[in-house]
Amino acid sequence: MAQTTQREFMLGEGSGTGSGSQNLRVGVGPAHPAMHGIIRITTELDGEVIVKADVEIGYLHRAFEKDCEEGGYNNAIPFTDRLNYVSPLINNFGYCAAVEKLLGIGVTERCKYIRVIMSEISRICDHLTCIGASAMELGAFTVFLYMIKAREFLWELVEDVTGARLTISYGRVGGVKADLPDGFAERTAKAFKETREVLDEVHRLLTGNRIFMDRMIGVGALSREETIAYAITGPLLRAAGVPYDVRRAQPYDVYDRLEFEIPTQKDGDNYSRYLVRMAEMEQSMRIVEQALAMVPGGPINVDFEGRPVDPAWYVDRGKQGKTEGLLLVPITLSPNLLGSERPAHERINAHDKRVVLPPKETTYGSIEGLMNHFMLIMEGNGIRPPRGEAYVAVEGANGELGFYVVSDGTDRPYRVRCRPPCLPPMAALHRMIEGEMVADLIPTFGSVNMIGGELDR
Amino acid sequence: MDGAAMLAELRARFGSDVVETHEHRGDHTAVVTREALRRVLAWCRDEPSLAFEMLTDLTAVDYVKYPGRQDGPRFEVVYHLYSLTHNHRLRLKVRVDEDDALVPTAVDLWPIADWFEREVWDMFGVRFAGHPDLRRLLMYEEFVGHPLRKDYPIDRRQPLIGPAS
Numbered sequence: 001m002a003q004t005t006q007r008e009f010m011l012g013e014g015s016g017t018g019s020g021s022q023n024l025r026v027g028v029g030p031a032h033p034a035m036h037g038i039i040r041i042t043t044e045l046d047g048e049v050i051v052k053a054d055v056e057i058g059y060l061h062r063a064f065e066k067d068c069e070e071g072g073y074n075n076a077i078p079f080t081d082r083l084n085y086v087s088p089l090i091n092n093f094g095y096c097a098a099v100e101k102l103l104g105i106g107v108t109e110r111c112k113y114i115r116v117i118m119s120e121i122s123r124i125c126d127h128l129t130c131i132g133a134s135a136m137e138l139g140a141f142t143v144f145l146y147m148i149k150a151r152e153f154l155w156e157l158v159e160d161v162t163g164a165r166l167t168i169s170y171g172r173v174g175g176v177k178a179d180l181p182d183g184f185a186e187r188t189a190k191a192f193k194e195t196r197e198v199l200d201e202v203h204r205l206l207t208g209n210r211i212f213m214d215r216m217i218g219v220g221a222l223s224r225e226e227t228i229a230y231a232i233t234g235p236l237l238r239a240a241g242v243p244y245d246v247r248r249a250q251p252y253d254v255y256d257r258l259e260f261e262i263p264t265q266k267d268g269d270n271y272s273r274y275l276v277r278m279a280e281m282e283q284s285m286r287i288v289e290q291a292l293a294m295v296p297g298g299p300i301n302v303d304f305e306g307r308p309v310d311p312a313w314y315v316d317r318g319k320q321g322k323t324e325g326l327l328l329v330p331i332t333l334s335p336n337l338l339g340s341e342r343p344a345h346e347r348i349n350a351h352d353k354r355v356v357l358p359p360k361e362t363t364y365g366s367i368e369g370l371m372n373h374f375m376l377i378m379e380g381n382g383i384r385p386p387r388g389e390a391y392v393a394v395e396g397a398n399g400e401l402g403f404y405v406v407s408d409g410t411d412r413p414y415r416v417r418c419r420p421p422c423l424p425p426m427a428a429l430h431r432m433i434e435g436e437m438v439a440d441l442i443p444t445f446g447s448v449n450m451i452g453g454e455l456d457r
Numbered sequence: 458m459d460g461a462a463m464l465a466e467l468r469a470r471f472g473s474d475v476v477e478t479h480e481h482r483g484d485h486t487a488v489v490t491r492e493a494l495r496r497v498l499a500w501c502r503d504e505p506s507l508a509f510e511m512l513t514d515l516t517a518v519d520y521v522k523y524p525g526r527q528d529g530p531r532f533e534v535v536y537h538l539y540s541l542t543h544n545h546r547l548r549l550k551v552r553v554d555e556d557d558a559l560v561p562t563a564v565d566l567w568p569i570a571d572w573f574e575r576e577v578w579d580m581f582g583v584r585f586a587g588h589p590d591l592r593r594l595l596m597y598e599e600f601v602g603h604p605l606r607k608d609y610p611i612d613r614r615q616p617l618i619g620p621a622s
Contacts (some may be wrong), residue, residue: 028544058595063611065580070611101482228541231569242541249544387524388481391537391548393513402514404535408523419514419537427572438536456595 023051026438030059034137034442037452041429041441048437053430060452068416072382073099073173077417081167083418083454087122087397089158091454092171095416097252098392098403099173102385103355111175111348112253113295119394120171120251120284120291121158121188124195125151126285126397126449127235127277127392134274134446138215143202150198153191160184173383174356175349178340185292191287199281206274216271220432220444226267230428234399234421235276236448240268246395258290270447271430297347315364355383382411398422398449420454458506460485463547466506467507472498476552486548488533495561501538501547502566509538509547512563513572517581521555522607531555532571532583536563553583562587 029040038059044052055327064083068076080091100107107115132147135330155165160181162168170177170348206212215297227240237244243262247255265272265281340348362369375381385407393402402419425448432444458466464478467487473494479486485562489497501509514537520526538547544601550559562571562585574585582603585591593600599618602609 036518058593058597061595063604066609066611104482111597226568228510229568231513231567298469389484389486390482391514391546400513402537404514404516404537406518413525415518417514417516419516423572424569427569 008190011081017335026250028058028441035445036133037450037455038135039426039450039452039455040229041433041445043433044436048439050433050436050438050441052304053441055291055426057426058114060456062457064418065416068410068413072411073385074209074383074412076413077171078167079335080171081169083457084126084396084398084401084422084451085166085453086451087119087126089118089122089162089170090169090394090396090401091418093119093167093253093395094392094394094401095405095418096171096173097394098390098405099232099383099385099413100350101390101392102388102405102407103173103352103383104386105174105350105352105355107175107350108347109254110179110295110297113179113291114172114176114348116253116255117180117188117241117291117295118161118176120287120381121154123397124281124282125154125158127281128154128195130397130449131274131277134270134443134449135202135212137442137446138212140206140209140212143205146198146201146205150195153194157184157188157191160187172349172356174352179344179348188288190290192289195281195285199278199346202279202303207278210393213271215440215443216274216447217269218267219270219436219440221267221269222428224268226428226431230431231424232399232428233424234396235273235280236268238262238264239272239276239397241266246393246400250393252394254291254294254390255287257294258287260284260287271445273447279290286317297396317366333336347364380411384409384411393419396421398451398454399424401454418454418457420457422448422450422455426450426455458543458545459518460545460547463545464515465505465577467497469485470500484546485549486550488550488552491551491553491560494549498536498563498566501549506543507547508540508542510541511539512567512569512573513537513539514565515577515604517577517583519581519605519607532558532581534560534577534583558583559586561585564588579603580607586587 024045026043026045027040028043029035030038040056042054042056043050051102064079067079076095077092080095081088083091104263127265128147128151132144136144158168159165160172161184162177222240224240224242227237233244241264243264245262247263260283263276263283265275340359353372358369358372363373387407387409389404389406391402391404393400399421401421404417404419405413406415408414429448433441464485468475468478471489471493474490475487476490477488487499501507507581515533517532519532520529521531532553533550536549536551540548553560560583563575564574572594574588575592577583578585578591579593579596580603596604597618600615
């Protein structure tokens with residue numbers, strides 16, 4: 001290779017033949033250290049500036065929508081955990097709400113509050129992860145560790161309620177799996193105190209930090225009009241100055257009874273998105289605190305008399321037909337069923353026997369309960385919404401999370417469509433990074449908060 | 458404008474191009490003909506009393522195994538619209554046959570339709586006329602078939618692809 005040609009090629013200045021200039025094509029991903037999530041961005045660079053970018057997704061496609069068509073309505077709930085795996089509770093409740101709308105049933109008051117509380121805790125976890133990871137990619141590793149510490153406190157709360165940390169499968173059509181455990185409010189208050197301290201620290205570390213501001217302000221901006229045209233919702237839309245939030249615009253559960261603000265910014269750049277997410281976490285904590293103070297029901301099992309029995313003994317008695325008085329016996333269920341004993345069950349689940357599984361005491365203790373259980377579990381039976389279709393939107397951590405469910409009257413959903421909140425921003429990502437420096441790709445990609453599970457389904 | 462008024466307005470304006478309207482569980486739906494689809498979408502977006510600035514979702518449903526609909530048009534392409542100004546929603550549908558699965562594109566009305574339409578092509582094999590770059594979105598180019606069609610078996614294996622060893 002001639003000396004000039006080689007030089008031109010190395011510097012990306014020439015066409016490699018000694019005439020004119022050429023752009024350099026650089027592929028980022030699918031497995032790149034700065035890409036949290038498997039995605040491929042093919043960029044065309046002129047020097048350090050991105051001229052053109054093509055985003056390629058689908059590396060995490062697991063046929064969520066196809067799988068949902070293969071089982072009963074409740075069978076899809078574990079799949080929804082794996083959509084946005086940082087805030088799986090919101091997915092659970094969104095899907096359940098869609099099926100409930102199709103069935104035309106409501107849930108109990110206490111269940112609505114529980115759904116709100118758990119959704120908001122998930123939202124905080126999601127925002128913590130997003131900001132922590134994006135800050136880490138800009139070199140602020142401390143922030144990441146602090147944020148993950150705070151998320152740990154919140155995940156402990158989630159674990160208390162659902163029995164799992166990530167794949168929680170807590171929602172049920174017509175209710176939730178289990179009631180809130182004893183002492184939950186106190187533990188939440190403690191966890192929020194820690195979280196607030198972390199947020200305060202992060203504010204002092206990042207919000208006025210010169211390096212952070214230089215990397216974020218004015219970078220990855222999208223105009224208000226374009227954000228709307230791309231159907232982007234959630235923090236990205238609010239950062240562009242549109243106060244749209246499904247919780248306020250079309251309130252579901254009990255959001256219309258709670259006081260909270262919808263933080264907005266006007267620039268639509270990465271820094272605005274950061275500020276919106278930081279402010280939203282505080283609002284979410286406000287919502288949880290109000291909801292915990294208002295949640296109806298009070299403690300259960302306080303005036304329950306009799307001796308608790310072992311579930312195995314109970315089941316054996318039931319199988320032998322010795323069911324006399326069994327319905328009245330309090331029972332210590334196995335730990336993974338904690339909070340779903342009969343008194344709690346009635347408070348948190350809809351009173352619709354066509355939809356909600358009976359509590360285990362009733363299933364094992366009475367023939368009616370057993371038949372009810374069978375009718376919901378056996379193949380070909382189960383929940384059967386009438387023919388029709390329903391679209392339900394909830395406010396996910398990344399924006400409007402929609403479920404469009406079509407029923408053909410059988411026990412399996414005919415079609416489940418998930419409208420993933422992070423697909424529109426990914427479709428617009430090339431608009432955000434074109435014309436920017438290649439190093440700005442990283443904070444912009446971070447601010448979009450792509451979650452592979454829900455993007456590729 | 459509430460949902461029922463919206464549907465009445467659509468029927469009055471587009472007449473026989475609106476095939477069917479219905480309301481189920483509070484969701485309002487209008488089925489329009491393919492020929493009128495672009496006019497209806499553009500009108501929904503630009504009419505100030507509707508002002509659907511957002512194409513929230515675009516998907517399709519394969520009705521080939523739906524009881525009572527086996528003989529009708531196989532696919533329904535479903536548009537979910539949302540208006541930020543008026544805070545209302547509307548669902549529009551267009552029906553197409555399998556051997557003529559072609560719908561006009563909405564990319565010039567809402568740029569987000571780009572990816573949504575690529576996904577529908579990928580998953581259902583419905584083409585969009587006028588789409589600038591109709592590639593598969595989630596599956597890879599070598600994939601054979603359209604996985605969300607009802608006659609695509611869930612356990613079908615596809616040959617592995619990758620760099621030649």
